Amino acid sequence: MTIPPVPYAIAPESTDTVSAEEQQFNDLIAADSRIEPRDWMPEGYRKTLIRQISQHAHSEIIGMQPEGNWITRAPSLKRKAILLAKVQDEAGHGLYLYSAAQTLGISRDLMTEQLIAGKARYSSIFNYPSPTWADMGSIGWLVDGAAICNQVPLCRASYGPYGRAMVRICKEESFHQRQGFEILLELMNGTPAQREMAQESVNRWYWPALQMFGPPDDDSPNSAQSMAWNIKRFSNDELRQRFVGMLVPQAEVLGVTLPDPDLRWNEEKGVYDMGEIDWTEFHEVLAGRGPANARRLQRRRDAHNEGQWVREAAAAYAAKQAVKAVA
Amino acid sequence: MSDTIEQDAYGHVDVDQVELSAELVEAASVASHDVAEYALWLGDDSLVLAQNLGWWISRAPELEEDIALGNIALDLIGHARSLLHYAGAESDRTEDDLAYWRDEPQWRSAHLFEQPNGDFAHTIARQFIAAHYLFELYSALMESTDATLAAIAAKAVKEVDYHRDHSIQWVLRLAQGTEESRRRMITGLSDLWPFVEELFIDEPLIDRLEGVAVRPSTLEATVLAAMLPVLAEAELEVPRGFISSGGGRRGDHSENLGPLLAEMQVLARAHPDAKW
Ligand SMILES: [Fe+2]
Ligand SMILES: [Fe+2]
Numbered sequence: 001m002t003i004p005p006v007p008y009a010i011a012p013e014s015t016d017t018v019s020a021e022e023q024q025f026n027d028l029i030a031a032d033s034r035i036e037p038r039d040w041m042p043e044g045y046r047k048t049l050i051r052q053i054s055q056h057a058h059s060e061i062i063g064m065q066p067e068g069n070w071i072t073r074a075p076s077l078k079r080k081a082i083l084l085a086k087v088q089d090e091a092g093h094g095l096y097l098y099s100a101a102q103t104l105g106i107s108r109d110l111m112t113e114q115l116i117a118g119k120a121r122y123s124s125i126f127n128y129p130s131p132t133w134a135d136m137g138s139i140g141w142l143v144d145g146a147a148i149c150n151q152v153p154l155c156r157a158s159y160g161p162y163g164r165a166m167v168r169i170c171k172e173e174s175f176h177q178r179q180g181f182e183i184l185l186e187l188m189n190g191t192p193a194q195r196e197m198a199q200e201s202v203n204r205w206y207w208p209a210l211q212m213f214g215p216p217d218d219d220s221p222n223s224a225q226s227m228a229w230n231i232k233r234f235s236n237d238e239l240r241q242r243f244v245g246m247l248v249p250q251a252e253v254l255g256v257t258l259p260d261p262d263l264r265w266n267e268e269k270g271v272y273d274m275g276e277i278d279w280t281e282f283h284e285v286l287a288g289r290g291p292a293n294a295r296r297l298q299r300r301r302d303a304h305n306e307g308q309w310v311r312e313a314a315a316a317y318a319a320k321q322a323v324k325a326v327a
Numbered sequence: 328m329s330d331t332i333e334q335d336a337y338g339h340v341d342v343d344q345v346e347l348s349a350e351l352v353e354a355a356s357v358a359s360h361d362v363a364e365y366a367l368w369l370g371d372d373s374l375v376l377a378q379n380l381g382w383w384i385s386r387a388p389e390l391e392e393d394i395a396l397g398n399i400a401l402d403l404i405g406h407a408r409s410l411l412h413y414a415g416a417e418s419d420r421t422e423d424d425l426a427y428w429r430d431e432p433q434w435r436s437a438h439l440f441e442q443p444n445g446d447f448a449h450t451i452a453r454q455f456i457a458a459h460y461l462f463e464l465y466s467a468l469m470e471s472t473d474a475t476l477a478a479i480a481a482k483a484v485k486e487v488d489y490h491r492d493h494s495i496q497w498v499l500r501l502a503q504g505t506e507e508s509r510r511r512m513i514t515g516l517s518d519l520w521p522f523v524e525e526l527f528i529d530e531p532l533i534d535r536l537e538g539v540a541v542r543p544s545t546l547e548a549t550v551l552a553a554m555l556p557v558l559a560e561a562e563l564e565v566p567r568g569f570i571s572s573g574g575g576r577r578g579d580h581s582e583n584l585g586p587l588l589a590e591m592q593v594l595a596r597a598h599p600d601a602k603w
Pocket of ligand 1: 060089090169173220
């Protein structure tokens, strides 16, 4: 499908009732300019962004767990340091994104509450377990790789704070993908057991990574509106295609097989044909029945609850200091 | 990583920088056997502490602390890598040979560093003591006649200065925050204080490294002089009572080190011929 160059798919209800501020918003969008927190914006735009940015932030935070799982067992000190820095980057991404969401009028506390109560969504990919070291490679290569494809266009998202947060994040994501690729490359150049570990892991992560782009375009109800608002720039299927196009040559360098027997170059269309994605599994994981959903939420909830007294102490201390400063 | 800390309140780190800090020791001379042993003391302290701190990532009381503790662990791994790299050259072993293929009695870390994370107050008490000790140690080690140790110390001292600051902030907050946090801070401090004394014991090795190593007993006064005013401001008493028998420098460890090493070494040891 092609993207309309001027994304004006949805006309405002009726032109003569458009207020001056709404007209200003529409003009900014039409000119592909940025909307800033002080600008007027439609309630739907605000809600869509809050949902998307907070889900994105939650994904960064929950996403720390599958890799955090291997920091203490990383097989060399160099890998330990890189993995630690990578997971720590993700915490930073969560923070930037929570801040961006806060500019839309939602508090970080509320977003945290929603997450630990199981009411907020985050990327389903993090509900898969990471049983082997090779998963550190697959996550970097495939999961961060898919995240890059999704996120680079978001650097141009119409909402200023979101776009700017994404610029910072994308810079780091490319390191993340590279370190994942390097882990797999080292394994594929290693012992037979290491090669087997790498391929087995790629087999497990490949399909869930493709699902990260969301349902097919004909089954993606919110996409058109997000595109009209210049939040989303490319459709789910387009991004997925782009991702696979990026993976194929990299898989060749690695010497791993992508686990899709139907994957082949389509000369006519100029893209890769691929096999059918198992959307039943996608919806199962989304509905909370993935292999690690409960564990991921539990960990976040435990950290939050066990940290309660620490946060209370910090708040109480700050309040006492403020009183002292006044006195 | 202290440069980035100044730009960013929580000390954000790029993966790229980790690789840069890796081989500080590249052009260094080969350490003598005694110097190598001393480098092992210091490297093991940092690595064991970093290994403990790494557990907190994704479990800290707030996101800012995931980042701060991660940053501290990352600095410590950097110090450990430089020191183990230097220590290993004499016996033709790499940093990873030393980290992954030595058994518990061959580890030279002091007991403080292997004490469990406990609750956040225990971790902060351990950080408070460790960072003050490391700051004074590296400050003095910058004057070492061994150029490599002096260079490692000069880089490390800036980083542990930040660790010290971080721990002081938390000691104050916890001690003077709520009743619960105060109670926990007092417990944490009294559980960790018995491990202070071992840091200042002069082993025979030190006599053979005059001018090269920092004599541990000379650090006691400065470390305490830096810590005590903070405890006074926090209205915390210096804990009294039980003192650990120590012995870490000779390979005698508490029950905590074995499981810590088992976890750290498990994958590397499952694949003896592998590179990663
Ligand atoms: Fe991220
Ligand atoms: Fe990432």
